[in-house]
Amino acid sequence: MTDFISGLLRMRRGAWEMLASILIALGVIMLMQPFAIGLYSYSFIVTLIGTVMFIIVSHFPE
Amino acid sequence: MTSSPIQKAAQVTPDGVARKIRGLSDRTIAWIFVAPTIFLLLAVNIFPLIWTIRLSFTNFRVNRPNNAVEWVGLRNYERILNDPDIWNTMQATAHFLLWTIALQVIIGFFLAFLINKKFKGNDMWTTIIVFPMMLSPAVVGNFWTFLYQPQIGLFNYVIAFFTGVDPASFSMIGDVHLAPWAIIIADTWMWTPFVMLICLAGLRSIPDSIYEAAECDRASKWRQFWTITIPMALPFLMLAVLFRGIENFKMFDLVVQLTGGGPGNTTTLTSIDLKREAFEKWRTGYSSAYAVILFVTVFGLASIYVKALNKVKER
Numbered sequence: 333m334t335d336f337i338s339g340l341l342r343m344r345r346g347a348w349e350m351l352a353s354i355l356i357a358l359g360v361i362m363l364m365q366p367f368a369i370g371l372y373s374y375s376f377i378v379t380l381i382g383t384v385m386f387i388i389v390s391h392f393p394e
Numbered sequence: 395m396t397s398s399p400i401q402k403a404a405q406v407t408p409d410g411v412a413r414k415i416r417g418l419s420d421r422t423i424a425w426i427f428v429a430p431t432i433f434l435l436l437a438v439n440i441f442p443l444i445w446t447i448r449l450s451f452t453n454f455r456v457n458r459p460n461n462a463v464e465w466v467g468l469r470n471y472e473r474i475l476n477d478p479d480i481w482n483t484m485q486a487t488a489h490f491l492l493w494t495i496a497l498q499v500i501i502g503f504f505l506a507f508l509i510n511k512k513f514k515g516n517d518m519w520t521t522i523i524v525f526p527m528m529l530s531p532a533v534v535g536n537f538w539t540f541l542y543q544p545q546i547g548l549f550n551y552v553i554a555f556f557t558g559v560d561p562a563s564f565s566m567i568g569d570v571h572l573a574p575w576a577i578i579i580a581d582t583w584m585w586t587p588f589v590m591l592i593c594l595a596g597l598r599s600i601p602d603s604i605y606e607a608a609e610c611d612r613a614s615k616w617r618q619f620w621t622i623t624i625p626m627a628l629p630f631l632m633l634a635v636l637f638r639g640i641e642n643f644k645m646f647d648l649v650v651q652l653t654g655g656g657p658g659n660t661t662t663l664t665s666i667d668l669k670r671e672a673f674e675k676w677r678t679g680y681s682s683a684y685a686v687i688l689f690v691t692v693f694g695l696a697s698i699y700v701k702a703l704n705k706v707k708e709r
Binding site: 349352353356357359360363364365366369372373374375376379380382383386387 | 471475476478481484485487488687690691693694695697698701
């Protein structure tokens with residue numbers, strides 16, 4: 333956990349890619365879950381932020 | 395003296411042109427070769443994508459090209475993301491995706507494991523198993539419709555044989571609870587051979603020497619399976635999941651042929667719903683926003699999946 337946070341602070345690719353992946357996965361789960369339409373409504377913005385973040389951070393140093 | 399076609403071409407090339415070509419750098423020549431491909435890619439892929447994104451912010455209707463096109467901002471996205479019907483469609487797609495991928499990977503890997511053993515008639519069985527994949531989805535949809543007929547369908551009689559229920563008492567494509575399973579069974583029947591072929595490639599890439607070393611160490615078959623076969627075939631399995639996941643997210647033809655999205659909306663997958671919005675209701679701007687949402691979802695998922703795949707390959 334400490335490595336992950338320090339990776340984020342030092343703008344390292346691994347940690348940021350992990351964060352972007354979590355956002356994308358969360359967005360897709362929110363999009364397809366059958367429990368709350370409120371989650372469905374915010375799913376796209378979460379997935380979009382994750383996807384754009386993923387494209388940007390994949391150019392960060394290792 | 396005979397000269398080669400290249401020499402002949404060089405002789406007939408005017409001096410001015412020849413001088414110009416000789417003056418081009420390797421990089422420029424490379425660009426000249428690559429340029430047509432890049433141009434085609436931009437024209438066929440990138441331009442329609444950008445155009446779709448632009449249309450998603452408008453109320454454009456393709457059947458009324460003379461109407462004024464209004465900029466509606468995020469209204470299309472807002473309506474889609476608050477529509478309970480589209481939410482249900484997403485759930486139907488998720489149900490279809492999860493079950494087809496799970497069944498196809500499990501059955502496909504099992505078949506590949508069996509086919510990988512050396513036995514008489516191996517090639518013949520491989521051909522027979524691969525047969526459904528070669529058929530058109532329209533043909534598969536059509537004959538599964540016959541198989542699912544409550545009165546004459548073979549499927550109902552097979553179920554009746556094993557369970558004892560009356561074959562005419564249930565309809566796979568007419569029942570709200572059974573129809574989602576009807577499309578899952580048909581898709582699994584058609585595409586499991588594809589997963590099997592990928593898994594077979596993975597299994598055949600494992601050198602025999604590793605198993606021989608494991609035998610020398612007295613590792614059991616079960617242990618060999620979990621510590622050699624599965625880890626070494628995992629990149630291939632993941633590739634199969636990626637291909638089937640993307641393909642099934644776009645599933646259209648087979649389901650339209652089989653159930654037409656019914657009964658009600660129980661088998662209406664996102665691609666079917668999108669087609670209705672775009673080409674039956676002619677809401678082009680709205681359907682463009684719908685398409686952008688699906689695109690971002692598939693793109694995001696594929697990105698993290700490819701990253702995971704690369705990590706597995708690096709191990």
